[in-house]
Amino acid sequence: MMSFGRPREDVWGPRRARVVAGMLALVFIVIVGRSAYVSVNGPDHAASAAPSAVAAATRRADIVDRRGELLATTVPGWSLAANPSAIWDAGEIANELKTVLPKLDLIGLTTQLSDRKRQFVWVQRGLTQEEKDAVFSLGVEGLQFVEEPRRVYPRERLAGHFLGYTNIDGEGLEGSELAFDARLRAGGEPLKLTLDAGVQFVIEEELEKAFVDFDMKGGAGIVVDANTGAVRAVASWPAMDPNRRGDQSKDIRTNRALNARFELGSIYKPLTVAAAMDTGVLKVSDRFDVSAPVKIGAALVKDPHPLPNAKSVTASDILAYSSNIGAALIAQRMGVERQQDFLRSLHLLGGQSHEGPQTASPLTPEVWDATAMATVSYGHGISVSPMAFAMTYSAFANGGNYVPPVFVEQGDGAKIEKSQVMSAETSAEVLAMLRRTVTEGTGKNADAQGYEVAGKTGTAEKPGPDGYDPNRNITSFAAVFPASRPQFVVLVVLDEAQPRTGDQRTAAYTAATIAGKVIARAAPLLDVRPVLAESKVEAASLRVSEATTP
Amino acid sequence: MKRLAIIGGLVVVVLAVAVYRAKLGAEETQGEIDALNAKAAAIGKDISVMKAEEAYLTRPERIGPIARQQLGLEQAKPDQYTASEALSRRLGEERLTLPAPEAAAPSAMDADAGGEKPPQ
Numbered sequence: 069m070m071s072f073g074r075p076r077e078d079v080w081g082p083r084r085a086r087v088v089a090g091m092l093a094l095v096f097i098v099i100v101g102r103s104a105y106v107s108v109n110g111p112d113h114a115a116s117a118a119p120s121a122v123a124a125a126t127r128r129a130d131i132v133d134r135r136g137e138l139l140a141t142t143v144p145g146w147s148l149a150a151n152p153s154a155i156w157d158a159g160e161i162a163n164e165l166k167t168v169l170p171k172l173d174l175i176g177l178t179t180q181l182s183d184r185k186r187q188f189v190w191v192q193r194g195l196t197q198e199e200k201d202a203v204f205s206l207g208v209e210g211l212q213f214v215e216e217p218r219r220v221y222p223r224e225r226l227a228g229h230f231l232g233y234t235n236i237d238g239e240g241l242e243g244s245e246l247a248f249d250a251r252l253r254a255g256g257e258p259l260k261l262t263l264d265a266g267v268q269f270v271i272e273e274e275l276e277k278a279f280v281d282f283d284m285k286g287g288a289g290i291v292v293d294a295n296t297g298a299v300r301a302v303a304s305w306p307a308m309d310p311n312r313r314g315d316q317s318k319d320i321r322t323n324r325a326l327n328a329r330f331e332l333g334s335i336y337k338p339l340t341v342a343a344a345m346d347t348g349v350l351k352v353s354d355r356f357d358v359s360a361p362v363k364i365g366a367a368l369v370k371d372p373h374p375l376p377n378a379k380s381v382t383a384s385d386i387l388a389y390s391s392n393i394g395a396a397l398i399a400q401r402m403g404v405e406r407q408q409d410f411l412r413s414l415h416l417l418g419g420q421s422h423e424g425p426q427t428a429s430p431l432t433p434e435v436w437d438a439t440a441m442a443t444v445s446y447g448h449g450i451s452v453s454p455m456a457f458a459m460t461y462s463a464f465a466n467g468g469n470y471v472p473p474v475f476v477e478q479g480d481g482a483k484i485e486k487s488q489v490m491s492a493e494t495s496a497e498v499l500a501m502l503r504r505t506v507t508e509g510t511g512k513n514a515d516a517q518g519y520e521v522a523g524k525t526g527t528a529e530k531p532g533p534d535g536y537d538p539n540r541n542i543t544s545f546a547a548v549f550p551a552s553r554p555q556f557v558v559l560v561v562l563d564e565a566q567p568r569t570g571d572q573r574t575a576a577y578t579a580a581t582i583a584g585k586v587i588a589r590a591a592p593l594l595d596v597r598p599v600l601a602e603s604k605v606e607a608a609s610l611r612v613s614e615a616t617t618p
Numbered sequence: 619m620k621r622l623a624i625i626g627g628l629v630v631v632v633l634a635v636a637v638y639r640a641k642l643g644a645e646e647t648q649g650e651i652d653a654l655n656a657k658a659a660a661i662g663k664d665i666s667v668m669k670a671e672e673a674y675l676t677r678p679e680r681i682g683p684i685a686r687q688q689l690g691l692e693q694a695k696p697d698q699y700t701a702s703e704a705l706s707r708r709l710g711e712e713r714l715t716l717p718a719p720e721a722a723a724p725s726a727m728d729a730d731a732g733g734e735k736p737p738q
Binding site for chain 2: 104138141220226265273517
């Protein structure tokens with residue numbers, strides 16, 4: 069049949085050609101369309117699969133003091149890495165690096181660099197600019213610098229313990245860096261502490277100077293705004309430079325103001341007096357016979373030095389001349405329960421919570437019987453951190469309220485947490501007794517001219533394996549100033565301070581002296597104007613007039 | 619109809635070119651923004667270093683000795699403070715009345731310039 073005479077391919081050829089042409093056209097349209105889309109919109113994966121080579125990490129927030137003085141910041145830093153697969157002579161390179169980075173572990177580094185299967189090892193992290201330049205000048209192959217932010221503390225030892233430090237990855241490890249880690253890692257505005265760098269320097273310098281006058285193991289100093297709880301200075305000696313945290317021993321790194329516990333001795337006596345007065349079992353006119361030791365429970369309470377008119381002394385005399393017997397007799401009137409309740413209200417038995425670095429939990433008597441009651445009344449048998457204790461004296465300065473410590477500046481109008489722990493009358497009466505202790509009693513060396521210091525000395529023997537050791541003391545001085553318009557609490561604690569001059573190692577000669585010097589220097593920085601007798605003001609005015617008269 | 623199709627096609631082409639140009643312009647602007655951000659970040663780092671250096675150089679233990687030795691400055695003692703009322707009482711109001719800033723300025727300038735004119 070000739071109808072089939074046409075070749076088969078001729079029958080299907082045009083149709084197949086059309087199909088192929090159509091498919092090619094379709095592919096072409098898709099390619100053109102896609103090209104147009106990409107040229108206008110960019111590739112689909114641009115945003116998701118190709119992030120910028122270096123994602124900008126959030127910069128850890130700075131820490132500043134209440135006036136905005138920089139205390140901690142983050143600066144660009146460098147770390148040194150190596151590619152062992154590109155290094156031929158690991159020993160030579162390690163030796164060269166050792167010449168400019170002396171802390172390197174030569175053997176360890178040589179071993180690491182010899183492993184040619186590896187392409188990345190850290191050589192040293194946290195280089196200074198000088199170290200980086202020195203390594204760069206070596207011109208060694210196979211090394212690379214990796215930019216890493218570095219946390220620095222430009223004022224070195226200032227508030228070193230309180231600031232704390234971070235690890236190499238910028239995570240808070242100690243102090244405020246740890247306590248406020250989440251806030252700091254979020255970046256943004258600097259964290260403004262309540263500390264005053266000037267006052268902090270004063271107290272640190274006076275503790276440093278104290279070591280010239282006294283042979284001592286350690287010390288702590290605190291200045292607190294009694295009305296708000298704002299901590300203006302918190303120092304621990306020996307001081308610590310957080311820039312050099314790796315070089316410093318555990319003893320130096322210990323924050324004695326917050327993380328150490330001490331039996332603080334007679335600075336508890338005003339608390340005993342206040343508790344008894346507030347309970348109504350003690351009046352300012354009440355008299356006690358402290359001429360002979362008394363036995364309370366199993367404790368025979370003695371006074372190291374006899375008091376004037378010891379057969380008839382008031383509570384004020386007991387504080388001014390620091391009578392253990394008197395304090396124990398007052399506690400006996402009050403009883404164990406009231407004593408515990410009062411100390412609990414002051415958070416000396418634990419349970420204190422506040423924002424920021426925490427304090428060591430207290431050590432209290434296991435059995436709080438009459439013996440414990442007597443010893444606690446004059447500050448033995450109970451150990452607390454200096455920070456926890458300092459806050460108790462705020463009640464003598466603000467009309468009887470306990471305020472917790474505040475470490476971060478609060479905005480205007482922020483609510484101040486406070487709890488009434490004694491009446492305003494009790495607070496005022498004890499404050500007057502504390503003022504007398506300084507003007508007439510054991511605290512004379514703390515009497516900074518013009519600043520009306522009211523305070524109490526404390527000398528406590530340190531406990532040892534064989535009981536209390538009379539040759540090792542904790543001396544302390546807790547103060548409020550100025551007495552006529554109280555604003556600040558100061559606490560100085562010295563660990564085993566022994567005057568090099570041969571004076572007695574009691575607080576009257578050690579901690580009180582330091583506290584007086586701190587107050588004299590810190591008060592002007594805290595905007596406290598001295599109160600002087602009119603004659604002195606006139607004399608000062610006269611000197612001004614003589615100097616200015618032509 | 620054919621003319622309309624041609625005009626429509628031309629409009630589409632022109633619009634496509636315009637969109638493409640706008641896209642290129644946006645990319646260039648984004649590049650400039652990125653460059654400026656990088657510059658700002660670099661300056662920010664420089665500022666953080668300089669602030670740290672300033673804080674380091676103004677440490678009290680460094681400034682204190684300089685202030686004492688080179689400027690003769692000492693901390694004021696309590697008896698050097700006085701209330702302004704006490705000064706008024708002791709010295710009299712007229713002695714405390716300072717010259718107006720305008721009047722004081724020339725003598726200060728003279729002193730700075732080493733002039734011999736006595737203070738007014």
